[in-house]
Amino acid sequence: MTMQGHALDLARDKIRGTGARMTAPRVQVLAAMLGTQRVLSHRDIEDMLGAARLDRVTLYRVLDWLVEQGLAHRIAGRDRVWRFSATGEAHETHGHFQCNRCGKILCLDELSAHSVPLRLPAGCRPERTELTVTGLCAECTV
Amino acid sequence: MTMQGHALDLARDKIRGTGARMTAPRVQVLAAMLGTQRVLSHRDIEDMLGAARLDRVTLYRVLDWLVEQGLAHRIAGRDRVWRFSATGEAHETHGHFQCNRCGKILCLDELSAHSVPLRLPAGCRPERTELTVTGLCAECTV
């Protein structure tokens, strides 16, 4: 409860900082993301909200907005589902691990995408390097 | 025509090599993939086949089968679209570049995923490392 209260306050601060409107959906979604270490899918967040349910489309739009504002980052897994995280700053550049069985994504904070030496075809303008290791997570290893 | 004939013969050889049935859909799809350097989506292949149209589901199943047999590789991009390639052997390990605007994928043959030093959380078993650079391709740069 204290933890959740803190996440709510933090979420409100961050949203206030953008200068845009502070709305219940934005606060709730960002607080949910701040309150966990996990990388959450749209569906994960829907489930977490439970009672405070909000429209599917609104959730998609809030997530897009959080990414635009730099308050969250978006990760593409091999299951072709977007996942979102609000923790840390270096997330744009570090690698991720995705479990082939349960789909869970972990952040590999020590694995920097910047350490990869780029040599691109002529004319290509790189924007971002994504580094994803797939395999089995500790819980799914038999 | 000579080029296409060669791709057809090569496709037939490879399919015969699996010991499974040789069917028109398999030959046509594999030949289409062997006849290009590009990394093709389901839709790309449908368009290429044109007259020799075949059922959507059959195409999905042929692609799955080609991957199972090791005759093609499947690449996950940032959009929710699988892309396939029959060329080379190193697709599992080298990096790829995907254009944020047109979705095209290029192979970065010189960028090896093996060069990335892994340091995973305890218990995680890595199977594959994916390295994708996103940005704008030469044709989409304004």
Place this chain on the structure above:
DNA sequence: GTTGTATATGCAACACAGTTGCGATTCCGT
């Protein structure tokens, strides 16, 4: 060649992530 059968195809219906348009609501500066 004919036949039998496991295998592959084609169709219809479905699942699921994500998007678009638009009218109704609400945040917030005045």
Place this chain on the structure above:
DNA sequence: ACGGAATCGCAACTGTGTTGCATATACAAC
């Protein structure tokens, strides 16, 4: 309070990929 732009909620839609099942066919045995 008030007004208007920003945001929300709903419905309908798109696109990719999957499942179930009846039909067709590759190919091995004869």
